[in-house]
Amino acid sequence: MKLQRLTPIDFVIFAAVIAAVAYVFYRVETVLVYNWDWSAIPNYLFRWDEATGGFVPNLLIKGLATTIRIAIWTMVVASVIGTILGVARTSKRLFPRLVSWAYVEFIRNIPPVPFLFLFYFFIASQIMPLLGIDEAIHGASPGTLAVAEFLFGPANLMTNFAAGMISLSMMSAAYIAEIVRAGIQAVPKGQREAGQSIGLSGIQLMRYVVLPQAIARVVPPLAGQFITLIKDSSLVALISIQELSFLAMEIAISEQRFFEVWIVTGAMYFIVCYSCALLFGRLERRIGVHRR
């Protein structure tokens, strides 16, 4: 960003912001009488392990790993469901259009917390036993188990992880469906007509003409959705999934160090989200190469 010439107003605003921040700190120091003690925090990030003789990730880093796993898996599952719903929303047939419309409206008009609890308690009791994750784990070889644990987290928590991940996916899918629908409808009608005029069938039209153009338009909002998902994953703390916010809460309570823990946790989320934002920015610029 090129620095414009600084005007007097800029200085006034800057001074006001500094004053506001200083005031907050002053209030924290004098009114709350808070004893800052950061000493316990590093230990929760990495601890010295006698057995291996090295630093090993502790709760906060493990929580972050779970958060990232949830975000990625939810994004994958939600994208698949969301794309199907989004294409269904633009279908000529009434039934797919109606069903996907109903689903999207339902999710968009219920806040995440009630939906999460409803869906979690429903699927935990009904669907999870059907998926048979626990049996699969017991029967798995050590090699498979190691790969599974890398992908999904600790074995004993896998069913829980799956439940939380599916709940989040059902919610995100609705938003992704809208993004995909908007992307498809943004493709000009003339494109479809040109494809039809060379004899392409409906499926060929979608595959070679409409979806490739829709996808390019859909990547920026999807990237935003992913970053939102990293933050919204903290919701599953409510159903005791051991991700970053849940563990931060436990540590803050047991150590009685609220500010330090939450500031560090907030910083961790920020670093992850901002890195993703930068990465997606570069990706978007590369995709934008041969479009006007």
Added chain:
Amino acid sequence: MTGEIDDDVIILMTGVNKWFDDFHVLKDIDFSVRRGERVVICGPSGSGKSTLIRCINRLEDHQGGGIVFNGVELGEETRRTAEIRAEVGMVFQQFNLFPHLTVLENCTLGPMKVRGASRAEANQLAMEYLEKVHIPEQMAKYPSQLSGGQQQRAAIARSLCMRPEVMLFDEPTSSLDPEMIKEVLDVMIDLAETGMTMICVTHEMGFARTVADKMIFMDEGRIIEEGPPKEFFANTKNERTKLFLGQILSH
């Protein structure tokens, strides 16, 4: 099909009517095109000329009357529609090239996916037609990198790669800057000389005089006058036709 079947007639419209909701856009259209014939349709905006040709490749459907293309009645079944569309090429006012594909890929998509040609065959075919429209050197470029005239010529090549029986042109030069209109019209004249059956909606009367076998004037959804260009321009019978020609020929 009943009645006299003239093998030479490739498109036959009898008593065709069409409504957009309440708006009666095509009224009792009787229209026929013979193989190898070049038809130019002109008329004021809203006269239904674009709608008429879009009914031929079923981009619009008709509610009354019948349209027969190459012996096949055009109706509701979508399976035949794609086959029929492959036989009818269309060139749009807005070009409608696929922006995410190169010029070459725009041309090879149809032959490869619809006719099952191999990539090599499709490429060869595409280069042949790109040379005929005089832009072979643009094959690797994307549409956004081409001028309007080049884009429209690429669009013509794309349609020709499907080796259609009929080419429809919907105001192909109306979106072009004046200096590029000639290059596109020249390509269309070359195409006419190869014997292609062409139906063209256009305001370019100079082109019409050179190329057309039959001129048609439409107004308010009806065919008002039709005839060979000489008669059409020199001995215009209808008052509305005279008025319209007077307006556009005064430029």
